[in-house]
Amino acid sequence: MIFKDPFIFILLPFILALLIWTRYRDRASSLRFPSNDLVESLRQTWKIRFASLPLVFRWIALVLMLVSLAGPRSILEEVKHQTQGIDIVLALDGSGSMAAEDFTLKGRRYNRLDVVKDVVKEFIDARNSDRIGLVAFGGLAYTVSPLTTDYVWLKTNLDRIELQMMEDGTAIGSAITTALSRLEKSDAASKIIILLTDGVNNHGKIDPLSAAKAAKALGVKVYTIGAGTNGLAPFPVQDIWGRRGYQNVQVQIDEETLKTIAQTTGGRYFRATDTDSLRQVYHEIDKLEKTKIEETGYREYKELFGYFLISALVLLALALVLENTVLLKLP
Numbered sequence: 021m022i023f024k025d026p027f028i029f030i031l032l033p034f035i036l037a038l039l040i041w042t043r044y045r046d047r048a049s050s051l052r053f054p055s056n057d058l059v060e061s062l063r064q065t066w067k068i069r070f071a072s073l074p075l076v077f078r079w080i081a082l083v084l085m086l087v088s089l090a091g092p093r094s095i096l097e098e099v100k101h102q103t104q105g106i107d108i109v110l111a112l113d114g115s116g117s118m119a120a121e122d123f124t125l126k127g128r129r130y131n132r133l134d135v136v137k138d139v140v141k142e143f144i145d146a147r148n149s150d151r152i153g154l155v156a157f158g159g160l161a162y163t164v165s166p167l168t169t170d171y172v173w174l175k176t177n178l179d180r181i182e183l184q185m186m187e188d189g190t191a192i193g194s195a196i197t198t199a200l201s202r203l204e205k206s207d208a209a210s211k212i213i214i215l216l217t218d219g220v221n222n223h224g225k226i227d228p229l230s231a232a233k234a235a236k237a238l239g240v241k242v243y244t245i246g247a248g249t250n251g252l253a254p255f256p257v258q259d260i261w262g263r264r265g266y267q268n269v270q271v272q273i274d275e276e277t278l279k280t281i282a283q284t285t286g287g288r289y290f291r292a293t294d295t296d297s298l299r300q301v302y303h304e305i306d307k308l309e310k311t312k313i314e315e316t317g318y319r320e321y322k323e324l325f326g327y328f329l330i331s332a333l334v335l336l337a338l339a340l341v342l343e344n345t346v347l348l349k350l351p
Contacts, residue, residue: 021324024091026212030068031086039079041212074339077196081156081339084332103342105209106150106205107167107311109199113217113247114181115158116188116269123295131256132218132248135295142169143302144178155200156181159189167206191224192217192277194232196242203240212287212309214302218248220274228277232284241287243305244278247298273328 023029037158081158123135144152151167165177191284192215199213213235221228235242250273275289282289288308291300 021092021094024093026090026241027206028086028090034083035086037332039062040081047089058119062195074343076338077335077342081332081335084328084335088325088328088332092342106187106207107153107203107211108150108309109145109153109155109167109213110143110200111155111157111161111203111213111215112136112140112181113190113195114156114183115160115190115219116183116187117219117253117314119183120248120255120269121266121270122249122253122293123298124344125295131183133181133183135298136182136216137294138140139299139302142299143306145173146303146306151206151208153199154178155195155199155202156186157191157195157198159191161194161224162186163198163202167202187223188222189223190217190219191226192221192281193199193226193231194224195229196235196281197226200235200238200240200345202230205237211238212307213240213242213324214245215242215278215281216245216247217278218246218271218273220272221277226280229284232281240285242281242285243287243290244282245290245292245298245301246273246275246278247292248273249293250265250275255313282311 034324112133118133119131119137121129121131123130123132125135125138149169152165152170152171153167154164154174154177155161156164164181165174168174195215196213196218199215203213204212232242249271251270252268253271255269257265257267259265276289279289281287290301290304292301
């Protein structure tokens, strides 16, 4: 057993002095006799023998209260707590090309953005205590969610990303810069950006490679993902009668730029051409960024002050009962 505030025991000498003084004060008899001869022949009854018992109970109660104030506790176990210390910003392409329906989900065709959002939710659910932020980009980039551990709120904001909700185009450099602004004040042991796009940088004032150099300078790794078909991709169209069909449209992914961004920052480039490979990409990144960074130890305690306090109160109550019943003293 150890004590949280052992300095309380400094009061012990003062309490001991108080008890001695109280005992000395109570030694004087209420009735005085001219000679001891009158009482020496009398036998001591059990009441006389235990007359001082209430006072002893009070002494013990005071000591128990003092121990309770000192915060007694027992060590249950020493626990090792592992922290990962990772801040992650997910940068998702929401440009018009993400409307291509070359991905499937549960046996049905979906556009790239819908499938990406579904897979990203799985990635978020796989994290435990990491802070995650969200950036969406097209011709411009904007913050959808700052870094947070409220994953429910994060996924709600993820659902709000829709096609045609921003200027069309692909501003990869702006996306990286916006993501870096969310990590600028981060003190996490590891900071990463996961950028997914299906196109070529054609908008924004910031060159992607310049943004990558800035990320490197800030110690931020950028994982890049090229999603979808590189070539002809099926886009949904409607004819004049409102019937839905598909038209193959030429799309291109700038894999060389994405590879260079990843290499510059110490990240990796991944290629995802269907739902399964996309899911595998995020799973692979999840494994890569789950290295234990810090291990701290702490002790788990069981507080014992209640036992001492209750015992003291019981003794005080018992002393009070005895003094007013079987051990009642007459003046």
